[in-house]
Amino acid sequence: MKFKELLISLSLLTQKMNNHNYWMQNLIELLKKEISNSVEVPVGAMIVDKGKILSTAFNKREETNLATAHAEILAINSANKTLDSWRLTDTTIYITLEPCSMCLGAILNARIKNIVFASFDYKTGSLGGKYNMLNYVSNDINVISGICADENSKILSEFFKKVRK
Numbered sequence: 001m002k003f004k005e006l007l008i009s010l011s012l013l014t015q016k017m018n019n020h021n022y023w024m025q026n027l028i029e030l031l032k033k034e035i036s037n038s039v040e041v042p043v044g045a046m047i048v049d050k051g052k053i054l055s056t057a058f059n060k061r062e063e064t065n066l067a068t069a070h071a072e073i074l075a076i077n078s079a080n081k082t083l084d085s086w087r088l089t090d091t092t093i094y095i096t097l098e099p100c101s102m103c104l105g106a107i108l109n110a111r112i113k114n115i116v117f118a119s120f121d122y123k124t125g126s127l128g129g130k131y132n133m134l135n136y137v138s139n140d141i142n143v144i145s146g147i148c149a150d151e152n153s154k155i156l157s158e159f160f161k162k163v164r165k
């Protein structure tokens with residue numbers, strides 16, 4: 001690769017990363033508002049399509065008493081309604097925590113193109129934190145991890161500190 005081409009591809013990469021930072025930061029700010037006085041484990045998900053937010057949702061397992069009320073599932077349901085389609089082709093899902101196997105299944109079923117998450121979940125993460133389910137599927141999907149991870153880890157550890165008290 002020529003030097004100029006290298007520079008161009010580097011700047012494209014930075015642009016992409018900045019975009020991911022922008023949306024994740026956006027999601028984390030909303031999550032911070034959501035969690036004041038909430039008993040839910042703080043997890044947020046946002047689905048973005050061509051620079052537009054289709055849906056934003058937060059974990060609501062306690063409030064709804066539904067085992068499936070993870071942020072990702074609620075965000076997918078809402079985006080499906082918005083688009084009036086079960087296909088979320090070419091969209092990106094931003095998640096503050098690595099998805100569990102149930103949510104990854106839903107993401108794959110919705111044909112989402114990109115998964116961007118902040119922190120790894122070493123207990124139930126399905127994209128490398130606990131195990132990597134992508135080894136077993138043929139979907140063409142991009143995964144980016146670690147975006148705004150430090151900030152999100154702080155939110156999680158403060159929550160668990162509060163719960164322990």
Ligand SMILES: [Zn+2]
Nearest residue numbers: 070099100103
């Ligand atoms: Zn989940």
